[in-house]
Amino acid sequence: MVTSTSAVGRILPAICSLLRPPPEDELREYGGLGLVRRKRVLDVGCGDGRMALGCAPYASEVVGVDPDPEAIRLARKKARQLGAANVRFKVGVAQELPFPDEHFDVVIFSWTL
Amino acid sequence: MVDALREAHRVLRPRGILVDARPDSRVFAYAEHRTATGAYRQAGVIATARGAAGDDRASDRAAATAATSGWFRPLRAGRFWHRVLFEGRSALQRYLEDHARFTHRVRWMLDRARRRRWEADPWAIRRGVRYQIYERT
Numbered sequence: 001m002v003t004s005t006s007a008v009g010r011i012l013p014a015i016c017s018l019l020r021p022p023p024e025d026e027l028r029e030y031g032g033l034g035l036v037r038r039k040r041v042l043d044v045g046c047g048d049g050r051m052a053l054g055c056a057p058y059a060s061e062v063v064g065v066d067p068d069p070e071a072i073r074l075a076r077k078k079a080r081q082l083g084a085a086n087v088r089f090k091v092g093v094a095q096e097l098p099f100p101d102e103h104f105d106v107v108i109f110s111w112t113l
Numbered sequence: 114m115v116d117a118l119r120e121a122h123r124v125l126r127p128r129g130i131l132v133d134a135r136p137d138s139r140v141f142a143y144a145e146h147r148t149a150t151g152a153y154r155q156a157g158v159i160a161t162a163r164g165a166a167g168d169d170r171a172s173d174r175a176a177a178t179a180a181t182s183g184w185f186r187p188l189r190a191g192r193f194w195h196r197v198l199f200e201g202r203s204a205l206q207r208y209l210e211d212h213a214r215f216t217h218r219v220r221w222m223l224d225r226a227r228r229r230r231w232e233a234d235p236w237a238i239r240r241g242v243r244y245q246i247y248e249r250t
Binding site for chain 1: 114116117118120121123124125126127129130131132133134135136172175176189191193195197242244246
């Protein structure tokens with residue numbers, strides 16, 4: 001059972017990432033941190049960067065893509081606050097990813113499709 | 114959606130991993146009341162809204178197309194449960210009204226008196242999330 005205990009007592013509806021499981025818990029469900037450790041990871045539909053920033057401490061490189069510029073601005077701000085140097089965020093759509101062929105080891109669609 | 118999966122196939126190296134995770138509309142979500150001991154007690158059932166269920170079926174079809182097209186090979190699948198926590202029952206109700214995923218009404222398993230008594234206690238929605246891990250061919 002995954003629980004966002006950090007969200008207790010808050011008003012949740014407007015804050016999307018608080019409605020989702022903590023990224024470490026989600027990765028554990030998918031098989032553990034080995035899934036992203038030292039890998040190049042693409043988070044499609046990254047929103048405010050919840051999953052991308054959760055992968056950052058373990059992955060070699062993480063890129064988050066989302067069509068919402070406001071979400072990307074928020075994600076970049078969070079990355080700066082966390083000092084996550086191996087994470088980039090780009091405005092873009094899943095149907096036209098601005099990356100070369102065969103660049104990533106892992107692609108994550110977390111609550112995106 | 115199929116276009117997005119085709120792009121995922123393009124940017125992934127061979128034998129790279131694709132994770133597709135989303136709310137599981139094939140199972141009910143539950144409204145739960147948190148007791149004084151911190152345990153959660155099932156208090157009602159929440160169905161997926163018709164529109165969201167239709168979107169989920171479209172996603173399923175896209176994923177099936179990606180697999181049958183030979184872009185990805187399914188490795189494993191599963192489901193886990195996730196609690197979204199609310200400071201009170203009115204916050205839970207507000208969430209249901211503001212979001213399109215669930216129907217706006219809970220089918221309560223509790224009588225009105227107990228719901229009222231526990232109105233200001235912490236509540237949660239427990240919902241299923243399903244995932245599928247694929248390997249890029």
